[in-house]
Amino acid sequence: xxxxxxxxxxxxxxxxxxxxxxxxxxxxxxxxxxxxxxxxxxxxxxxxxxxxxxxxxxxxxxxxxxxxxxxxxxxxxxxxxxxxxxxxxxxxxxxxxxxxxxxxxxxxxxxxxxxxxxxxxxxxxxxxxxxxxxxxxxxxxxxxxxxxxxxxxxxxxxxxxxxxxxxxxxxxxxxxxxxxxxxxxxxxxxxxxxxxxxxxxxxxxxxxxxxxxxxxxxxxxxxxxxxxxxxxxxxxxxxxxxxxxxxxxxxxxxxxxxxxxxxxxxxxxxxxxxxxxxxxxxxxxxxxxxxxxxxxxxxxxxxxxxxxxxxxxxxxxxxxxxxxxxxx
Amino acid sequence: xxxxxxxxxxxxxxxxxxxxxxxxxxxxxxxxxxxxxxxxxxxxxxxxxxxxxxxxxxxxxxxxxxxxxxxxxxxxxxxxxxxxxxxxxxxxxxxxxxxxxxxxxxxxxxxxxxxxxxxxxxxxxxxxxxxxxxxxxxxxxxxxxxxxxxxxxxxxxxxxxxxxxxxxxxxxxxxxxxxxxxxxxxxxxxxxxxxxxxxxxxxxxxxxxxxxxxxxxxxxxxxxxxxxxxxxxxxxxxxxxxxxxxxxxxxxxxxxxxxxxxxxxxxxxxxxx
Amino acid sequence: xxxxxxxxxxxxxxxxxxxxxxxxxxxxxxxxxxxxxxxxxxxxxxxxxxxxxxxxxxxxxxxxxxxxxxxxxxxxxxxxxxxxxxxxxxxxxxxxxxxxxxxxxxxxxxxxxxxxxxxxxxxxxxxxxxxxxxxxxxxxxxxxxxxxxxxxxxxxxxxxxxxxxxxxxxxxxxxxxxxxxxxxxxxxxxxxxxxxxxxxxxxxxxxxxxxxxxxxxxxxxxxxxxxxxxxxxxxxxxxxxxxxxxxxxxxxxxxxxxxxxxxxxxxxxxxxxxxxxxxxxxxxxxxxxxxxxxxxxxxxxxxxxxxxxxxxxxxxxxxxxxxxxxxxxxxxxxxxxxxxxxxxxxxxxxxxxxxxxx
Numbered sequence: 001x002x003x004x005x006x007x008x009x010x011x012x013x014x015x016x017x018x019x020x021x022x023x024x025x026x027x028x029x030x031x032x033x034x035x036x037x038x039x040x041x042x043x044x045x046x047x048x049x050x051x052x053x054x055x056x057x058x059x060x061x062x063x064x065x066x067x068x069x070x071x072x073x074x075x076x077x078x079x080x081x082x083x084x085x086x087x088x089x090x091x092x093x094x095x096x097x098x099x100x101x102x103x104x105x106x107x108x109x110x111x112x113x114x115x116x117x118x119x120x121x122x123x124x125x126x127x128x129x130x131x132x133x134x135x136x137x138x139x140x141x142x143x144x145x146x147x148x149x150x151x152x153x154x155x156x157x158x159x160x161x162x163x164x165x166x167x168x169x170x171x172x173x174x175x176x177x178x179x180x181x182x183x184x185x186x187x188x189x190x191x192x193x194x195x196x197x198x199x200x201x202x203x204x205x206x207x208x209x210x211x212x213x214x215x216x217x218x219x220x221x222x223x224x225x226x227x228x229x230x231x232x233x234x235x236x237x238x239x240x241x242x243x244x245x246x247x248x249x250x251x252x253x254x255x256x257x258x259x260x261x262x263x264x265x266x267x268x269x270x271x272x273x274x275x276x277x278x279x280x281x282x283x284x285x286x287x288x289x290x291x292x293x294x295x296x297x298x299x300x301x302x303x304x305x306x307x308x309x310x311x312x313x314x315x316x317x318x319x320x321x322x323x324x325x326x327x328x
Numbered sequence: 329x330x331x332x333x334x335x336x337x338x339x340x341x342x343x344x345x346x347x348x349x350x351x352x353x354x355x356x357x358x359x360x361x362x363x364x365x366x367x368x369x370x371x372x373x374x375x376x377x378x379x380x381x382x383x384x385x386x387x388x389x390x391x392x393x394x395x396x397x398x399x400x401x402x403x404x405x406x407x408x409x410x411x412x413x414x415x416x417x418x419x420x421x422x423x424x425x426x427x428x429x430x431x432x433x434x435x436x437x438x439x440x441x442x443x444x445x446x447x448x449x450x451x452x453x454x455x456x457x458x459x460x461x462x463x464x465x466x467x468x469x470x471x472x473x474x475x476x477x478x479x480x481x482x483x484x485x486x487x488x489x490x491x492x493x494x495x496x497x498x499x500x501x502x503x504x505x506x507x508x509x510x511x512x513x514x515x516x517x518x519x520x521x522x523x524x525x526x527x528x529x530x531x532x533x534x535x536x537x538x539x540x541x542x543x544x545x546x547x548x549x550x551x552x553x554x555x556x557x558x559x560x561x562x563x564x565x566x567x568x569x570x571x572x573x574x575x576x577x578x579x580x581x582x583x584x585x586x587x588x589x590x591x592x593x594x595x596x597x598x599x600x601x
Numbered sequence: 602x603x604x605x606x607x608x609x610x611x612x613x614x615x616x617x618x619x620x621x622x623x624x625x626x627x628x629x630x631x632x633x634x635x636x637x638x639x640x641x642x643x644x645x646x647x648x649x650x651x652x653x654x655x656x657x658x659x660x661x662x663x664x665x666x667x668x669x670x671x672x673x674x675x676x677x678x679x680x681x682x683x684x685x686x687x688x689x690x691x692x693x694x695x696x697x698x699x700x701x702x703x704x705x706x707x708x709x710x711x712x713x714x715x716x717x718x719x720x721x722x723x724x725x726x727x728x729x730x731x732x733x734x735x736x737x738x739x740x741x742x743x744x745x746x747x748x749x750x751x752x753x754x755x756x757x758x759x760x761x762x763x764x765x766x767x768x769x770x771x772x773x774x775x776x777x778x779x780x781x782x783x784x785x786x787x788x789x790x791x792x793x794x795x796x797x798x799x800x801x802x803x804x805x806x807x808x809x810x811x812x813x814x815x816x817x818x819x820x821x822x823x824x825x826x827x828x829x830x831x832x833x834x835x836x837x838x839x840x841x842x843x844x845x846x847x848x849x850x851x852x853x854x855x856x857x858x859x860x861x862x863x864x865x866x867x868x869x870x871x872x873x874x875x876x877x878x879x880x881x882x883x884x885x886x887x888x889x890x891x892x893x894x895x896x897x898x899x900x901x902x903x904x905x906x907x908x909x910x911x912x913x914x915x916x917x918x919x920x921x922x923x924x925x926x927x928x929x930x931x932x933x934x935x936x937x938x939x940x941x942x943x944x945x946x947x948x949x950x951x952x953x954x955x956x957x958x959x
Contacts, residue, residue, distance in 0.1 A: 039732050070913045110935040117677060118938045120732070121879050124872060125930030132923030140916065256868075259736045267732065296751040305740030309725055312737065316728050396825055422827030434822035436815050438884065446808075447815050451827035453808040457836065463803035468615060471807055475614040510826065 006167045011289045012282050017175030019281020020182045021244075024237040025258035026265065026273035027186070028230040033267050034206040035226040038108065039120045042127035044255025046096075046231060049134040051238030051247040053095050055145050056138040057088040063137040085147040089235070096231030104224045131252065140249070145242035149177045178240040185236055186274065189229070198225060206268075260308035266318030275319060280304045335373050339566060346374030348410075349550055350395070350518060355404035357390055364390040365401065366574040372518065377544055378552045379561045381585075382571035383595050388554045389431060391571070392520050395552070396428050397421030423451050427516035429507045431523045431554075437496040441506050444495055445482060448513025449474040478513050485509045485539060501532045505539075512543060519543070521553035525560060533560060540564060558596065562586065570595060620802055637791055642784040650783035651856075657897045658790035659851045662797045664877040664889035666844030671875070672883035673805055674837035675817030676726050680719075680738035682870030683745035684842055686862050687715040688849025690755050693764045696777075696854065697757060704769050704776060708793065708850045715846020716839040718745075723838030727831050730820075742868055749862040765859035777854045786855050793851060797844050802886050804840060813837050814884070845874075876926075880933055882942025891941035899926055 025043055032040045056063065060079040068076055083091070107122055150173040162168035193199035204212040205222045213219055241251050261280050265272025284303040292299045312318070335347050350372040357365040365387045372378045380388045393399045394406070397418040406413045408424060427448070436444050453474060455467040482488055485505050490498060495506060504524065511519055524540065525533045537560055543549050555561050561568060562582040570578035570591045578584075578591040585591050611617040621627040645654060663685060670676050678684075691711035696704070722741040726734050749755045756764050768778030775781050776789045804810055812833040815823035824830050853860045860866070873896060881892020900922055907918035937944055 066917055067913075070917055107931055107935070111938075114934075114938055116732070117883075118879075118934055120677075120735075121875070122931050122934045124876075125927045125934065128923050128927030129931065130927070132920045132925075132927060135920040136917070136924065140920070253868075256739070259739060263733055263736050298747060298751070301747045302740060302743035305736070305743050309737045309740040312729050312733055313725050316730075316733070318733075398821075398825060417829075418825045419827050419829045422825060428825060430822065434819050434825075436818035436822070438818045439811070439814050443811060443814070447811050447823075447826055447828075450808055450812060450815075455808065457804075457809060457840075460807045460809055461800045461803055463807070467803075467807055468618075471618060472614045475618070479614075514826065 003167065006165055006169075008286065008289065010169045010171075011285045013169065013171060014175070015282035015285030016278055017172070017179060017281070018285065019278035020175075020179045021237060021240055021277075022257050022261045022280055023274045023277025024182055024185070024233060024240065025255045026261040026277055027189075027270065028233040028237070029258055029262055030265075030268065030270055030273045031189075031226055031230050031233065035202060036108070036205075036223050037116060037119070038123060039116065039267070040230070041120060041123040042130060043230065043234060043258065044252040045127040045130045045134075046099075046234035047238035047241065047255055048247070048249070048252040049099075049130050049238075050092055050096055050231065050235035051145060051242040051251065052134045052138045052143070054088055054092045054147075054235070054239065055143045055242070055247055057091050058083050058085060058147075061138055066139060067136055089147065089239070092235055093232055096235055097228045100227030100231050101224050103227055104220065108223065109220065127252070131249070142246045142248040143242075145239065145247050147239055147243065149174055149239075149243055151243070172244075174240070174243055178244075181236060181240070185233065186270070189270070198222075202226060257304050260304040263308035263312055264319055266320050269318070269320040272318060272320040280307065283307055343375060343545065345376050345566065348372070349374045349408070351407040352391075352394070353405040353407065355391070355394060355401045355406070357387075357394060357399055357401040363574055365394070367404075368571070368574075368576045369404075370569045370576065370579055372550060372552055373566075374550055375544070375548055376550060376566040377540070377564055378550075379565035379568045380552065380554050380571060381556070381558075381561055381568060381595065382577075385573075386571040387574040388571055389522055392428065392522055392552070392554060395421075395518075396426055396520060422514070425514075425517035426520065427511040427514040427518075428520035429504075429511050429522060429524060431526065433500075433503045433507055435495045435503055435507055435510070438494070440492050440494055441487060441498070441509075442478070442482075442491045444506055445478045445509045445513050446474065448510040449478060451514055477515075481509050481512050484542075485512070501528055504528070504532075504536070508536075508539065512547075512549075515547070516549060518550045518552065521551060521555075523554050523556065525555060525557055533557065537564060618806065620806070634795075642788055645783050645787050647783045650787050652901055653897060655786050655790055655856050657893055658787070658794045659848050659856055660874065660877060660893040660897060661794050661890050662790075662851070663845050663848035663874045664881065664893045665797055665801045665886060666841045666848060667874050668878045668881075668883065668885070668889045669801060669805070669813070669844070670837050670841035671878055672885065672888075673810060673817060674813035674834060674841075675820075676723070676834060676837065677732070677735040678738045678841075679735050679868070679871045679875065680722060680741035680745075681845055681874040682866045682868055683742040684715055684719050684722075684845045685849030685852060685870060686745055686749055686866035687718045687842075688712060688846030689853035689860060689866065690749055690764065690862075691715060691846065692850035692854055693757075693766070694755070696767060696769060700767070700769070704771055704789075704854070708847055708854075711850040712843040712846040715849065716842040719842025719845065720835055720839045723835055723842075726834050726838070739868075742871055746862050746866060761861075763859050763861045764853065766854040766857075769854075777858070779858060781855070789855060790851055793847055797847065798886055798890075801840075801844070805886070809836060817884075876930060880930065880940055882940030885940070885942035887945065888940050888942030891945070895941065896926075899929070 025047060028043045028046070029040055032038050032043070060081040060083065062068075062076050062079060065076045068074060103126065107126065108119070111119055111122055152173055154171045154173050154176060157171045158168040193202055201212070201217045202222055202225065204215070204217055205219060209219060237255070238247070238251070257280065261273060261276040264279060265274070265276030284300045287303045288297070288299050335345065337345050339345060348371045352371070353369050355365055355368050356363070368391070380391060382388050390399060394401050397416045397420065400415045436447065439447075453470055455470045459465055460467040482491060485508060487502065487505055487509060490502060495503065498506065508524065521540070525536050528536065540551060540553070541564065544551055553565070565582060567580060568578070568582055568585045569576060570585055570588070572594040577594055578588045580588070586596070611622060616622070621630055641654070663681060667678060667681050670678050688711045691714040692707050695702070695707040695710060699707070722738065725737050729737055750762065756762055766777045768775055768780060770776060771789065774785050776785050805813070812823070812828045815826070815828050816830060816833045820830055823833070849866070853865070857865060877892035877896045878889065879892070880895055881890070882888025903922045903925055904918060907913045907921055908915055933940075
């Protein structure tokens, strides 16, 4: 097989893996948008915040050490203990639930019936707020996150592909585990929403708030629930991304890539988020590989957005949306 | 007088009815597999009040949407002022002089009553961007001239007091009236009213009937309306089209329709007295 | 009592249509103009010009531009940063290519070029609505920043990849470059912002403005009463782009002096201007000024309190600034989703009736 084609295949595979992470962030968006009509810009920052908190707990950092030191002139840094990864993840998930409850209680319960743009702006405010809180709690330096997932090149794939094609593919173990985790997560979400009482209530709310309310579903509870789930999804995405490239501010910007994913897949479709994520992941890697060198590279900055834009011009309802029939 | 052959007669109350203004020929409209309108033909004469009635889901609103260009039918022709109309966007239809109101009020909620009615004049306002930027000369003169026309309509519909109120704050009945004002402000040749009296109380219905009649009488506006209140329809309209499941099952004067057996079976029912 | 309109009658429609139909408002408006043009230039110093007045005036132009698109025409845009970059690079290319032509020509020309680019990126709005469009404008943001970074022609092949404004004057007064005096910077921005506000006001009170608002409130109904949606949307994009381009041109040439596209015109700029519009009030020219003032003053104020007063380290103050501005935005949206302009309107209502409660 020609070498160029093999490279392209390797790039495609890596793109798929990156796409899984996009899909994970997009999934958080979709969940909240479906259940409450809120376009949650803060989803990316939530992933960053969750990852920061996880690292902070694992390393036994003292939250808000900087500001305490500034006010009282102390020299606090760490508690001096280390928390095992699994326990830290559970604790962080707890933090995200508390966060969900606070968000619902102090923000969105006061913004019921506002226009979507107002809700959207509120989430941008939330993103800024959360970013500041994250930095203030845990410091803004780049942190390493290691929860014990396997890292580095997968030897089996490398050797097997070398034997078959004469060229070893470089696939990161971390990407493989991310894919597996993502699949488990999506499966769990589907089971939850199809087979549990809360899941049914969630789908009812997504369909029609008023009707759900009238059959006795507590909207408040559902919204806290959905923000918690989104917080958990953000945590998973944060772990994957943090393990890959360190926990830092740019993580929240990478998460913006979830937006074109949503445009492709439709704001309300979970399969759409997944397929859209994969398309964007593969598309931008391949584009950078094939066209990038001709135009100076770094096309990954915009490719996803332009692709989504062009796609929407021809199919405004997205991949999985129904055809829009306008009525008066 | 034979209503179905249309045109050129004087009504009992002395209004002049002119030639055929609009003619729908064999209109068929489908949404995917669903047939909303099936092979319907009828005409509207100049100066008349034409009603379209029928049970819910009969395709009345779809028919109005075809006339106003919102839907383009798969089959059939629309003739307006003796010319076949090519498929058009709704704004082009509006510029030909067809205005309408909506079943679920479609006002611009963020604007005042005055601004809403002024939007009805948009098809008549031609000042360019540059002139509007400096707001001298044509733009200002045009604004004032159109404001005068709008104020007349505001007077006519008796909504002077709420002129500068944001539309969002108005009660239902007044909103309906503002919507009528906006449609009327366009000085349309043909005015389409989609259930102008839905959700109104008796008093409001009387007001609205009065407005419809005097619009027709004073401005000579041709009116096509959809309405469920049979009393109103029979009193107001010159001719009635009856639709059921997308098909036309009756067409004629209110008396013709009232005695049409098929119409009675499908829609009017038998009076129990 | 403070604020009265009784005895203030309009006898013609033209009088009723003017910008400030109430005498009291009119006089206050003249007073503000007088202070802005005749008092501030004589007392302004470098700190006040650079920290407060110049950014305020320039952001006000950008906010007016975005408000026309988002507040009046209902098309949410997240591409403002990128569009400002177009204005900045356009004016840079014009300044360096035609040094003999006045800046008073270059800046509006840069606005026109931006209008063209923004209209191009506005084309998808004919098919895409709401948040989908907002995300689509992100494509413009990222693509434009990338473009100005990667194509050396835009920054005249300078080694640093930066653009820096050469010295230019208007009737002998230097307005760009390092030797510009504070009052000159202030004055040139003030002139542009005054013109921008007048033009925006005139456009929004006439038929063009009504077309935009009709599209915003209900696009289907707007089309059925005779508004061509394509024309209405594209004119909104064009006019918006014109103002945003002027703002970008001034931001680079008068305020920054030198700029690197990713740093000066990144996505943060887009959100900053959007915040101004929302906090000030969607669909209000006055709100654009109020929002710009608020968002410019907030960090200045916070920095003075945290660093100046409490003596905390600057990075801590920066984090707190994120928290406070994010929090304030949320509080604002909860208390008054229609922004400062609405608060101002309510205050006027109250003053009109004072001292009576109703």
